[in-house]
Amino acid sequence: MNDRKGRFVSHPDDDATVIEGHAGADYYALMTEATRQLLIERGLLIQSDIDAVIASLEAPRPEWGAMIVARAWRDDAYRARLLADGSGAAAEMGFRIKEAQLVVVENSPTLHNLVVCTLCSCYPRSLLGQPPWWYISKSYRARAVREPRRVLAELGLVIPPEVELRVHDSNADMRYLVLPMAPADSGTLDEAALAKLVTRDAMIGASLAGKDATMPFGRSKPHG
Amino acid sequence: MIVFGKQEVMVSGLLRGYHDVGGRPAGPVEKTTHPFQPWQKTGEAMRVALELKSRLVSLDELRRGFESFGAELYSSLGFYERRAEALTVLLDEKGVLRRDEIVARMREIAAGRGQSVDFATRTVR
């Protein structure tokens, strides 16, 4: 690559392959228990502090995001508010996004959005819960920005060449929710039924909404 | 800057963190699922609770922790493991809990379960 003065910029470690390690789970479980005991003994935390946070980690789930998506599909005014101010529109439905500002990005027949965090694993946890394993994997973090179409194909989603693929690197103070397209045959469903069509992966951009969520785009032709 | 012949070459990436993996080659993305383990929840919750209570360990400090403990260790650990290691690094750095105190307690707990800890290989037997 070149800098703005046209000088070639060399990155000596460009080709260092990312290593996917999963060592030490038992060891770190033990370290966590030792730390917990010591923090409580020293009076730095009480168990109920920890339990309260665990409850707040366990409560959010993809169904919360799905309710927001379903509302946006049925209510154009809500959809407009959601796209303008994700956190505000989520709060309208009782979901407080605590860790950052929520930005909602909308898929269309000409645009598909995909979310990644290359530096760690930022994710709208206070809305959707913990991210899936593949999202926090180093392979996904490394490759989703450079070869997103290949990564999506591996995950079962082929993006047609005429559709723009837009990757969002969630690296700072925003968290991202993809607003998928409503399945073509969902026109008569109510919000509760629509929400059932919205998967976690669809809200990351790794699949489409609908029963055949892992099928390629081509299937969702309008009926009639 | 280095000059090769007539071409000026800027060498970047010398300050690129090993955690800064965006664009690097990597293997296939595995679509496996793993449940959120109780120890992982406790680890996350302790960090958040310490921040809420006394602003003790912010998320950016935790990130700095796992961005500074070395590429080799970072490579060998998964998401929750490296956060647990980073929490120990930070509590030690801040003088809240020394690493040797945590290590001693790990030995005690393991002994009580009839287990031993190999700290070099980070395994419990």
Add this chain to the structure above:
Amino acid sequence: MPRFSAGARVYIVDLGKTGHVRIPWYVRYKEGEIERYCGAYANPEDLAYARHDRPKVDLYRVRLRQTDLWPDYDGEKRDTLDIEVYDHWLEPAGDEP
């Protein structure tokens, strides 16, 4: 008053800072367009060292073309990438430092 408005062309610099930063290597030395102003936030470069009293910094989302990021990009020319960049990592495009 933020320095850039949506649509402005910007260049992402490499500050060469050690320590904790949130601007990944692959967007440094790259040009893009301001997608939106996100507001002012505490600087993670301060937060990482528990400096809680420093001024907030403006944050933007910058849209880049994938073909500008990766010379060997094998997707489509129309593909893009959005990323958040703090004000001090940005310069107006076209200005020589």
